[in-house]
Amino acid sequence: MKGSDPMDKKKIRWMPYAYSAPSLILIALIVIFPILYTAYISLTNMNIYNWFDFKIIGLKNYKTALFMLDSGFLAALVRTIVWTISNMILQLFIAFGLASLLNNNSLKLKNLYKTILMFPWAMPGYVSILLWKTGMFNSRFGLLNQWLEKLGLQTQVWLSGDLSAFLSCMTVNLWLALPFMIMIMDGALQSVSKSYYEYADMNGANPLEKTLMITVPLIKPVIGPAVIITIFTTFKQFDVIFLLTQQAGAKTGADIHTVLTYAYENAFITNNYGFSSAISIIIFALLIVFTLATRKRLKEEVQ
C-alpha cells in the first residue's frame, strides 16, 4: 500500500477538478459566456441596422443609459426601486399580520388555512399571472369589471393607465409572493420562546411594546435571509410586468418598464442590442454590489 501513496496523492489532487468539470463547463457556457459577450456587445453599436457590420463605439451606450434622461433607463431604474421597496414593505407588514393572527391559540383550523394560503406559491407563476390577466383584469371576461357592473359602476381598463397598471402588477406580485413570506414569518414567530412574553406580561407590557421589544428583534435574524432573497426576486421580477402589460402584440399601453423589461424590450422588440447589453451590465453591477453588501451584513449577523 505504501508504495502507491504518491500516485494516490496525485490522483486525489486532480479528482475534485474532474468531478466538478462538467458542471463548471456548463456554467462557463450558459452563465459566464453570455456575461462576457454582453459586456463586449455593450461597447458596440450593434442594432437592427448594424447586425453584421457593428463596430466598437466605446462607452457611448453607457453614457446614453446613465446620463441621457430621455433614454428611459433612469426612469425604469427609479420605478424598479419604488416597485421593490413598496412591494417589500407591504409584504412584510401583511405577512407579519397574517402570521401573527394565524398563531392565535384559539384558531383551530390553522393548518387548513395555512395550506390554502400556500396555494398561490404552488401554482406555476406564469399560469397564475395569465389567469389574473384574463380572469380578473380583462375588460370583457374579468371578474373585477363584472363586479363593478353589478354595482352599477363604470368599468375600468385596468392594465392601460400607468398607475392602475402598476398597482395591478403590484397586487398580482403580492398575491404570488405572500405565501412564501407568510411561511417564513410563521416559522420565525414559532421560534420565539413563550417565556419572553410571560416575563413581559408580568412587567405589565402592552401588546405594542411586546411586538416592538420582543417579537421584532427576535424574528429579525430569522427572517433576514428570506427578506434579502425576496428583495432580489422582486427587483428581478420580470414575468408579472411583462405578461400583464408588455407581451408582444398585446401591449396594453401602460409604460411601467422596470429595468429588466426595459432591457428585454431593447434587445428583442426594438433590436437595440448594444444599448440593451449596456443596460444588462449596469443591472449586473448593481446586483453584484447589493449581493456583496448583504453577504457581508449576513456574515456579521451570524457571528
Added chain:
Amino acid sequence: MKKRKITRKIILNIFFIMCCFIALLPILYAFSVSFNTSNSLVDSDFSFIPKDFTFKNYIAVIMDKPLLLWFKNSSILAVSTLVFSLGVAIPAAYAFSRHRFKGRKTILNTLILLNAFPAILSMFAIYRLLSPLGLINTKLGLVIVYIGTMAIFALWNLKGYFDTVPMGIEEAARIDGASDFIIAKSIMIPLAKPSIIVTAVMILIYVWNEYIYAITFLTGADNYTLAAGLYSLQATETSGNWPIFAAASLMVSLPVLIMFLFAQKHMVSGLTVGGMKG
C-alpha cells in the same frame, strides 16, 4: 368575557376564510369557467358553480389543441434536464464539500456573484452561441440552457447540504478502502435525500414553468413546451377562448401542484441556500 372571546373567534375565522377566498380567487374562477358551456360570460348573474356543467372545454383542449404533444415535449425536457443536472451537480457538490483544492473558495464565491446576473438577460448571447451550432429550435439546445441556468443553484444547494452530513461514517468507509464513487452512492446520496429531492423538484418546476426561452427559441406549435403552448392559447382583451384557456391552464398546473405538495415536507430541510432561488 366568554362571549367576547367567541365573537373574536368568529371574526378571526371569517377573516381567514376571506383571505383563503382571495388566495384561490383566480383559480376558482378559472375552474368554474372551464366547466361552463359558453364563451360569453357577460351574463349578469355569474356564479362560481357552473350552470351548464360540461367537460366540453377539457375535451376540446385535448382533441383540438396539441396539448398532449406539448405535454410530451415538456416531459422530455424536464426529465433530461433533471437527469443531466443532478448528474453533473452531485459529483461537483461532493468535490466542493469534501475536498480541499486550490481555487475552491474563489470558485464558490464567484458562482454566487455570477448568479446575480438575471438569466433573461443572457438570452441574446445564448442565442448567438447556439445558433451557429444549429441548436436553436431543438430540445437539446433548450436542455443545455436549462441545465446551465440551474447549475449554480443545484451545486450550491447540494453542497450546502453535503456540508451538514457528518464525516464520521465516510472516514470509516474510506479506511475500509471504499472509493469516492462507492461513498457517494451508498452513503452521501442516501443521507442527502431531502436536499436531492428538493433540488430535483426545483429543477422540474423550473423547466415546467419556463416560457420565455421556450417562446423565443422554439418555432412551430409542434415543438412547443406546455408553457409556450399555453402562452400561445391566451385570450386577449377582445378575442380568444377564455374557457378553453382556463381548462388548459388548470391541466398544465396540476403536475406542478402535485410535485409541490410532494416536496413540501422536505422544503425547509432541503433548501440550504434559498439565496440561489430564481
